[in-house]
Amino acid sequence: MSTRDFRSTRRQFLQGGAAGAALSTVARPLAAQEPPVPLEDYQAEFFDAAEWTFVMAATARLIPSEGDGPGALETRVPVFIDREMAGEFGQAATWYMEGPHQPDAAPLFGYQSPLTPAEVYRGGINAFNDWCRSEHGEDFADLDADAQDAALTALEAGDVPLDPELRDFFSLLLQNTKEGYFADPRHGGNHGMASWVHIGFPGARASFLEWTDPSKDNVAYPLGPVSIAGERA
């Protein structure tokens, strides 16, 4: 006869304890979940209002909504970037940041700015908006889509004058935008695993031995993605 005490499991569940919370989300279809806070109403942890406006506008051009598949805004990439800037990555918490610094060293030496990635965003957004105002008369977010694309192209090409401390601004922005698009939704972006659906990546399934059989050569894998939290799409 079993000696397992089911009462404690039930009690935890009813009290909404850890076990109960886990049960309520495992393998829950996406459609059944609460819609997230709209990006316009999102309370950023790191960015101020003007910076948030920029990040929304810039990521929307790096991965636009137009065409087949989701854009950065549908996948909530700005939320991802905000959380990253407030966290270890943005704060360079694991990097060697002791001086002396030579931010103008040859790029072959890697990251040499004294600034954290979060500080590079802050300084980079300011400097880039200044440039947009002087060149086009408006902040980046207020330009039309073609002018925004042209401005980002200039930033990528190094045609926007930036202090050497800020020279990695565009590459950080692009890298973090793609990370937010493709990372597991637990990190705030890739909402609905929509980028994984778009390309055909099954996420955290992590078990594919049968697909090494030659009979599966050139046969697309049939299942959609799952996330680490157990959502499926």
Place this chain on the structure above:
Amino acid sequence: MAREEKRKDVVIVGLGWTGSILGIELADEGLEVLALERGPDRDTVPDFQYPDVADELRYGVRHGFMQKPKNSTITMRHNTNETALPYRQLGSYLPGDGVGGAGIHWNGHNWRAMAEEFRLRSYVEEEFGADIIPDDMTIQDWGVTYDELEPHFDRFEYMAGIAGQAGNINGEIIPGGNPFEAPRSRDFPMPPLPQTLNGRMFKEAAEAMGLHPFPRPAANASEAYVNEYGMQLGPCNYCGFCERYGCLNYSKASPQTCILDALKRRPNFSYRTHCEVLKVEKAADGKTATGVTYWDEEAGEEVFQPADLVILAAYQLHNTHLMLLSGLGEPYNPLTGEGVTGKNYSYQMTGGTGMFFEDIEFNPFVGAGSNGYCIDDYAINQIDFAAEGFIGGSYISTSQTNGQPIRSMSLPGGVPRWGAGWKEGIKKWYGHSMSIGSHGSNMSFRDCYLDLDPTYTDPHGRPLMRLTFDWKDNDIRMTQFMRRQIEPIVQSMNPTSWGSGYKQEGARYDIRPYQTTHNVGGTIMGEDPKTSVLNRYLQCWDVHNVFAMGAGAFPQNIQYNPTGVVGALAYWASEAIRKDYLPNPRPLV
């Protein structure tokens, strides 16, 4: 003043592959063994368990299992005229930290080096003449031969449960294996892994060209297995989260899956985590070590750990750093060529060609770290160095290890880096690419070395180690030779499009993109105390109760991934310690 701990017979610095091997071998001699690990404790559960470990951002991109530069890093310059700058953010190479070390996050490519590679200078001189060796190339013989190491390769492979197809058993060439490999005494302990479509395509193309493809020797299990320590492995499930991750499936050979649970049951073995060794302490006469001083992070104090035998089993860079900081061996001087510690740092010369097939679905997420076919037709013992104008070689292979989209999104040249065209391109091309790569040797040179940096310090106030390194013409000629062999194979496969990436003349070392964590040299082994730090048993020439494991012993880099040789050398050294040194501690040579 440092706290002093109770004396141990053996103290081991670092609990990765070599620390675990030396730990269990010496514990089984009845010695009191203590391992000091500067990182955290780690085990399959909870650290590698499903689904949390299947997180590309956390582990693949943010390097969750790697050493943090904040705690330990190096400075780098290309030559002695430059000022070295710190490696602030991980890029070019990714040392592990914590219990298991880099042994948890490798792909499991497990090779033996060629017999010729262990006596490279002699081989070149005998076959081609000493005059083809450039004046500034400082290649050396290892002081140990393949035949001496063969039983230890065998033991490491049976301990780690390597899956593969032998090509040469006691001189008999076996079809389907690598016909150019040195003879092995018996077959692999497990049959080869199943293979993915890209591997079958490469195999067919290579065979059609008269080449000799064979499945990659894999430290990913292909069947249920129990090793000599009673540790169990189960077959790889092709999860597609191998390199940079701990194995969620007890399939990848690692200290955790192959040694540590057995070792932890030995009552005469113990280990302490978050304990970083700062220095090896020498006796007043300088001829022996008395133990090590380490930083106990939890207690927040320095501790002296007395021990009769000191095993340096940290990563190559850290072993070299510790030896430089502890005055073990004379520091190498590139101007005079004298001194030994820090000498002959070398790396790995790699290149590759990416191929895109509009109509083929590769399902790239169906991946295992060591999945893939290889050819050794352009290996170091197959090339006429005098005719080709370089010394070295490569194995050539295709692999499919993962389809993680942040890092493994290979796109043809015409696809833009962002915008609507990028979004269209990722849908069109994800899953439609494969590549063929070369993984090659890197020779050692007079001005490629490690010493202490004059400016930058670590959190303990110790100087960082300084790397002086750049690519050399010899090795660039080698990789260009490989390009000329690979591109015809690629063209014969008729891809929609393809593009090559091989270092070209004038290429300089770029520390930003990931290349390999196959840093070697610095504590090199050899036949002469004037030209090597360690003797043929990995024993420090100057201080006989210090032995240093790992790829620091390589006098130049081999054309293969280093772990198989590192494992064989660890068993070779442990046998010398057990059978020869312990009964009569002394310099063994």
